[in-house]
Amino acid sequence: MTTSSGSQATPSRVLGTADAVTVGAAAMIGAGVFAVFAPAAEEAGAWLWVALLIAAVVAYCNATSSARLAARHPESGGTYVYGRERLGELWGYLAGWAFTVGKAASCAAMALTFGAYVAPELARPLAVAAVVALTAVNYRGLRTSAGLARVLLAAVLAVLAAVAAVGLLGSEANPAQLAVSGHWPGFFGLLGAAGMLFFAFAGYARIATLGGEVRDPATTIPRAIGIALAGVFVVYLVVAAAALTVLGRDGLAESSAPLADTVAAAGWPELVPVVAAGAALASLGALLALILGVSRTVAAMASDGHLPRSLAATHERFGGPHRAEAAVGAVVCLIVLVSDLRGAIGFSAFGVLVYYTITNASALRLGPRENRPPLLVPVVGLAGCLVLAFTLPLSSVVSGAAVIAAGAAVWALRRLVLDRRG
Template identity: 65%
Template sequence: MSEHRPPNPRGVPDELRRRLGAGDAVLVGLGAMIGAGIFAALAPAARAAGPALLPALALAAVVAYCNATSSARLAARYPASGGSYVYGRERLGEFWGHLAGWAFVVGKTASCAAMALTVGSYVWPAHAHAVAVAAVAALTALSCAGVRKAAWLTRAVVAFVLAVLAVVVAALTSPAADANRLAPGGDLTGGGLLQAAGLLFFAFAGYARIATLGEEVRDPERTIPRAVRLALVLTLAVYAAVAAAVLLVLGPGRLAAAGAPLADAARAAGAGWLTPAVRAGAAVAALGSLLALVLGVSRTTLAMARDRHLPSRLAAVHPRTGVPHRAELAVGAVVAVVAATADVRGAIGFSSFGVLVYYAVANASAWTLAPDEGRPPRLVPVVGLAGCLALAFALPLSSVAAGAAVLAVGAAVYALRRRARG
């Protein structure tokens, strides 16, 4: 269904090198999923779901598993940068690929800025914007230095964050904490199970980073599906342990009102000495998420630029480092401007809506695979597509309206481009 990629008129290399093994791919996914979300998403999810927080986490994991399976099968067949942009283009048509890519690039650029501001708020709250810009500049430079260097940093980030979370869970569930633990706050009547699942879903969304790096993974037909499944299972285990421990200490009522859930739970359990470690863990986790987001957004930007959906100059790959340096610099510049000038908390809603649309396209694309193309069981893309749409439209009305407006702009850009192309 797609058009052949236009020739590169400037003779600039635009092919990426396969440098990442299975372990690197798993770590990229873990670095994107085990990020700042676990330090912040529990409270708003508890406000929506009340005592049904853990079922909401399970629902989010089911949708994420379906999305991961569909994405992994597609990535194995189309091991090129771009993720659902490529899958939608190849399986559904150019418009759906464009819409998926647009939703991802716009939504995740806002998420990049949010992660950068999270770093600033934990490291130096009085100068959060300046720290955010510095973090964006440093990680963009690292990303431009080569994807293997980025994978190395991701490994260190994942190890540190997992160590912090393990210590927190051990402290909250230890017998020694029982005597100091405050009585949990009153339960809430949770009527927003779907909304809570929608909020928690994005803590799992990092497996897409494995797919968007498909052009840089060795033996992608085998590596990508295995890496996606393993990263998702490990992340679910970590999140379930953390959520259960925090609920045990705070209860859904106090958790819903918590500004920093893990730090508040540590203090409530008489382990206030953990607070600095939790703050450091949150800042490092946000850095890891930011790095993974920059990698993913720049690769989708590269793929869209190859097909002239974005300026073709962004399709260049550096001949020495083998990374899409122009796309990375462009993404970093836009994120730095947003992080320096705006409070992006209001943009997270439409970012969430856009990412669910992105995965809906992936599931619809997986439905079209034939058995000899590695099609997943039929129920998987059906549940994934229905789950994405249900969670998207369960988000607050303002988020749905903003997300729909962003998609409408993307559709208009596509129509104008088609008209100009004749």
């Protein structure tokens, strides 16, 4: 089963392996790497490395399931398509709904992070400006978007390399800080930290949701996801090690800007503005990739009638779902104006984990002739997503579950109306 049942618009297949890796890595190496290690260290303490490993294992399982499904269903839409084809219309719809609302909140969080780093007193206007500008870039097609993502990713990696160099090679480095020892944080502390760290890896889904615009998707998507995930994991290990060797676990846990504090404590305070600039660029790179992914899922849902069908239209010149891109940009601007950063991140977290739960459940339905992953992979991925989802703060679980339930109610009402008409 390799085709969808929908009437999805046919976009241009313009992304090769290098471009797909760039989009996925840019989505993963976002603003989170500049901040996530501090709250994770506060939760996990000396067990930070174990939390990072748990997050990486769950991400690997999700990535493998996503890659195998994307190879069988090379369309834009990601798990919306996989759930629909493998589990039924409701599950595909719920995956698309969870991804759309969750990642729209992520877009707002990245935009607000950009504004906060550039000029905190003007954070919201700058966030809106960033969303408008990047929506305009995406409107012109994936070639333009991938080119900008490559530039942003290169700049951010250069900043992270500088942080790693001064942290690991400086006179203040203390390798003994890397030892896993000390107070056991409890399962909720360990898994809560893993949940935070997991979202730093979640950008590989952008490669799968762009499946309809990838050349030779059966080969390119699995390869690009594997390369992007492995590369980002190495980057996170090195950066976390640099921060820990200089700040120690307690200093890292108490830091509000851990990478900036790392270079300052290592004796390079002149690099603090550079790190801030890197965080701002990382926010833009993640926001660019997020808008791409959300707009493609919106277009796929619109082509099946779950959203206004006009949103599925493909631009004749640029080849992308231009109406969906404009609609997503408008919604994100609205969220930026009415929400705060912490609330947006927590809400997004729950939605993303629901999305990947359905991804792994869909992978369990692959047949032996469909290059299905070993059974343990989707089982661990599904269980890991559920556990991490319900170790999030209670407010995030309640609000996320309420929105998912509202989406299910909308679907049920639509089915009722269609059945009565039929």
